[in-house]
Amino acid sequence: MKSFAILTDTTRCIGCEQCVVACKQLNATGEDAPWPWQGSPNDLSSTRWTTIVRGPHGRPVRVHCRHCLEPACASACPVGALHTTPQGAVAYDPTICLGCRYCMIACPFRFTRYEWESNTPRVRKCILCYDRLVSGEISQPACTAACPTKATIFGERDALLLEARRRIEANPHRYIHHIWGEHEVGGTSVLYISDVDLATAGWPTYLRKSSYPALTRPAMHLVPPTFVTVAAAMAGLSWVIGRRQKLAQGEPPAELAATTDNPEEKEKL
Ligand code: SF4
Ligand code: SF4
Ligand code: SF4
DSSP states (O other), X not given: OOOEEEEEEGGGXXXXXXXXXXXXXXXXXOOOOOOTTSXXXXXXXXXXXXXXEEOGGGOEXXXXXXXXXXXXXXXXOTTOSEEEOTTSOEEEOTTSOOOOOHHHHHOTTOOOXXXXXXXXXXXXXXXXXXXXXXXXXXXXXXXXXXXXXXXXEEEEHHHHHHHHHHHHHHSTTTSOSOOBTSSGGGOBSEEEEOSSOOTTTTOOTTOOSSOSHHHHHHHHHTHHHHHHHHHHHHHHHHHXXXXXXXXXXXXXXXXXXXXXXXXXXXXXX
């Protein structure tokens, strides 16, 4: 089974945003309407599944979902709306999404986005053009096809890792000797090589080498019992408050009123 992957070489990126435009056109995401809380109008959003951020020295760096080999977003989703595919893409089924947004909290890169503008919001992100690649509609993602400098290329993960190593070995003084995504968070299908450190451009230093689902799974198992406990506590509190209000207004609480038919006793109550 082929494993889809994308390798982005930041030394070749000119920041033209052709990749962004191509993705928006292919997926018909419409005009961007940035929300006030977005860090930048060009931040990832429900209508912008890939974007260009600025790294050290203003270097343009393309960002989008990393398609983690063991995705924390999928492990956090209680209904399996986000799921891994045999080809390595982390895909999304909007028909079963609850809109709970656990996936957004779980993603170590903070790359999932919510349709705040919709009455039936879904989580949106790059899906690695998975459905169109599998159906044969396209032979590579729109973003990689559109890149004029081949700064971002599509292929099989193993082949792209070899290509990344080849470029670093061929230009050892040009590149930092590191392939981002080879090991971070257990490995991702979106790989990077660069001549500048990418810690401030989508690869934060707090990332673990091992996968995140092992961390999130125990926490997610606590959600159902916690929900039931909190709901029971709230119901109890509501009953106590209601009872006190009725007593304060001189009305008998329902459970006492039901115990007697004597008007005098009811009077005392
Ligand atoms: S980068 Fe985030 S949204 Fe993408 S697969 Fe990994 S955990 Fe999921
Ligand atoms: S792989 Fe497809 S969905 Fe992802 S950024 Fe590129 S064009 Fe958009
Ligand atoms: S199309 Fe290529 S060169 Fe242009 S911003 Fe995207 S990755 Fe960089």
